[in-house]
Amino acid sequence: MMMKYNLLRSGYKSFERGLLGSLSQQRNHTVSNQEIQHFDALAKTWWDWDGESRLLHLMNPTRIDFMSQIIREKTPFAGKQVLDIGCGGGILSESMARLGANVTGVDASKKALDVAKDHSEKDPKIRDRLKYIHGPIEKQNFDKQFNIVTCMEVVEHVTNPRDFLESLMNLVKPNGYLMLSTISRTFMARVLTIFLAEKVLGIVPDGTHDYQKYIRPEELAEFFREHHWKVNDVRGVMYHPLQSKWILAKPGDSCLPPLCNYMLSAQKP
Ligand SMILES: CC(C)=CCC/C(C)=C/CC/C(C)=C/CC/C(C)=C/CC/C(C)=C/CC/C(C)=C/CC/C(C)=C/CC/C(C)=C/CC/C(C)=C/CC/C(C)=C/Cc1cc(C(=O)O)cc(O)c1O
Numbered sequence: 108m109m110m111k112y113n114l115l116r117s118g119y120k121s122f123e124r125g126l127l128g129s130l131s132q133q134r135n136h137t138v139s140n141q142e143i144q145h146f147d148a149l150a151k152t153w154w155d156w157d158g159e160s161r162l163l164h165l166m167n168p169t170r171i172d173f174m175s176q177i178i179r180e181k182t183p184f185a186g187k188q189v190l191d192i193g194c195g196g197g198i199l200s201e202s203m204a205r206l207g208a209n210v211t212g213v214d215a216s217k218k219a220l221d222v223a224k225d226h227s228e229k230d231p232k233i234r235d236r237l238k239y240i241h242g243p244i245e246k247q248n249f250d251k252q253f254n255i256v257t258c259m260e261v262v263e264h265v266t267n268p269r270d271f272l273e274s275l276m277n278l279v280k281p282n283g284y285l286m287l288s289t290i291s292r293t294f295m296a297r298v299l300t301i302f303l304a305e306k307v308l309g310i311v312p313d314g315t316h317d318y319q320k321y322i323r324p325e326e327l328a329e330f331f332r333e334h335h336w337k338v339n340d341v342r343g344v345m346y347h348p349l350q351s352k353w354i355l356a357k358p359g360d361s362c363l364p365p366l367c368n369y370m371l372s373a374q375k376p
């Protein structure tokens with residue numbers, strides 16, 4: 108019987124250390140060396156649109172669309188201070204900078220970050236609005252908070268997700284947003300994102316995901332509400348391999364929580 112567990116519940120003992128450790132002042136580590144080695148290996152082809160990170164490139168317009176729907180301003184990113192956690196090669200960071208944001212990208216993969224820096228340096232229109240920092244988020248000492256913190260396709264790759272998310276939440280300004288995308292822990296997600304996407308279709312690099320690290324939207328929503336944050340929206344997003352594009356569910360599209368990939372927006376009181 109598969110143990111039903113919630114990685115975000117404070118009493119839950121994760122494999123490395125009990126989450127109770129996160130209740131102390133000292134935060135648990137959030138970086139898995141195995142995960143970072145995986146993304147280090149992908150760094151070289153990150154900006155190859157038909158390369159191994161193709162689905163992330165294809166996902167970009169959809170996540171900009173989702174965040175724009177939530178922020179509901181004419182120019183949702185212009186002039187905003189944005190922190191992109193787990194920015195990788197900078198696919199989303201560059202898009203938000205192109206829309207006028209001042210973006211700080213943080214990633215634990217030095218190789219991916221070097222690719223991000225190198226790629227942004229080539230574009231005078233955005234390079235002055237982009238800054239990249241290497242290292243675990245829990246070790247960063249920022250002298251400011253951010254209007255928007257993005258964390259796209261990252262939380263399913265960290266250890267101690269509770270500590271990871273709490274570090275991010277501390278970096279959001281009051282009334283600011285934390286925008287996430289990740290994968291739900293369901294059988295359908297396991298079949299689609301691992302069996303089909305990695306093993307059968309090969310559209311995601313083999314070994315990218317560990318089903319045990321998937322987090323359900325209701326678990327994330329409960330976690331934010333425990334911290335008295337408002338959950339603005341939870342939206343399913345499905346990759347359509349025949350159309351090679353991501354389809355974002357419409358608001359209120361289904362009373363069911365998303366069963367595979369989803370995006371979630373939470374707002375700080
Ligand atoms: C309990 C146990 C032991 C389970 C084992 C799991 C297993 C091995 C199962 C195999 C058994 C089997 C053959 C099952 C299939 C039949 C079945 C019983 C299904 C039941 C579940 C179900 C209803 C599944 C739905 C599947 C379905 C409807 C198929 C029919 C046709 C169809 C709709 C096909 C669509 C295919 C499709 C949608 C493909 C897209 C796959 C996908 C979701 C891709 C997204 C991948 C992703 C996560 C992208 C983000 C990303 C990307 C990258 C990157 O580097 O590009 C990196 C990242 O970190 C990312 O997060």
Ligand SMILES: C[S@@+](CC[C@H](N)C(=O)[O-])C[C@H]1O[C@@H](n2cnc3c(N)ncnc32)[C@H](O)[C@@H]1O
Pocket residue numbers: 137138139142143146147163192193194195196197198199213214215216219242243244258259260261264265266271
């Ligand atoms: C699938 S990639 C997503 C990249 C980017 N967010 C995007 O969607 O285009 C996941 C990224 O998270 C980074 N990562 C994983 N664990 C991390 C952690 N604990 N702290 C910071 N970055 C991390 C990896 O190095 C990798 O670059």
Ligand SMILES: [Mg+2]
Pocket residue numbers: 260261263264316
């Ligand atoms: Mg992922």
